[in-house]
Amino acid sequence: MKILLLILRRLWALPNTLIGLIYGILGLVLGAKVHWAGDVGILRFTDVPKSILGTAMSLGHVQLFSAGYFKTFGGDYTPNRFGVSVVAEETLHTQQAEVLGPFYLLFYGLGLIISLITTRTTHHNNFMEKAPERGAGLWPWEAKDSQKTANS
Numbered sequence: 169m170k171i172l173l174l175i176l177r178r179l180w181a182l183p184n185t186l187i188g189l190i191y192g193i194l195g196l197v198l199g200a201k202v203h204w205a206g207d208v209g210i211l212r213f214t215d216v217p218k219s220i221l222g223t224a225m226s227l228g229h230v231q232l233f234s235a236g237y238f239k240t241f242g243g244d245y246t247p248n249r250f251g252v253s254v255v256a257e258e259t260l261h262t263q264q265a266e267v268l269g270p271f272y273l274l275f276y277g278l279g280l281i282i283s284l285i286t287t288r289t290t291h292h293n294n295f296m297e298k299a300p301e302r303g304a305g306l307w308p309w310e311a312k313d314s315q316k317t318a319n320s
Contacts, residue, residue: 174209177266178209178266180269180270181228181262181265181266181269182228184230184272184273185227185229186228187228188211188226188227188232189230191225191227191232192213192216192230192232194220195217195220195221195232198216198217198219199217200213200215200216200217201213201215202214208259208262209229210262211229211231212230212231212232212233212238213230213231213233214233214235214238215233215234215235215238216234217234217235221233222234224254224257225258226258226259226262227265228262228265228272229262231255231258231262233254233255233258237254238254248301249301250301252301252303257303260303260306261296263306264296264300264306267306276294276296279295279296280296282294282295
């Protein structure tokens, strides 16, 4: 049963993964490197040129990282503005894509537009980023729950 659920999650996220593969192949042509994280079933493209990728992005089971956003010179995973590793944050986005499937990009795009309108940034008010950025889970209400716990 566990393997069947794994296969179903991968298939549900497949449209996003295919878009990620196209993006990753473009990155490879421009000098990116590729890594397979078999333990989580994620293909990671690192050192993607900043001309085509600002920082990092997940598209299904493909994660893309521009230079400096995968690992530090010391070999540790690069932290985001909340101190959570960018790899952990992007893996939470991969899990969001497993739940939302082909609707993931629609929801993410909506969150991005709301954030751009309200804060002129892509992340500060993006409901798809609130919990993953903080390493708190997948959904905005999980970020709020973790803030209540931290403040208690």
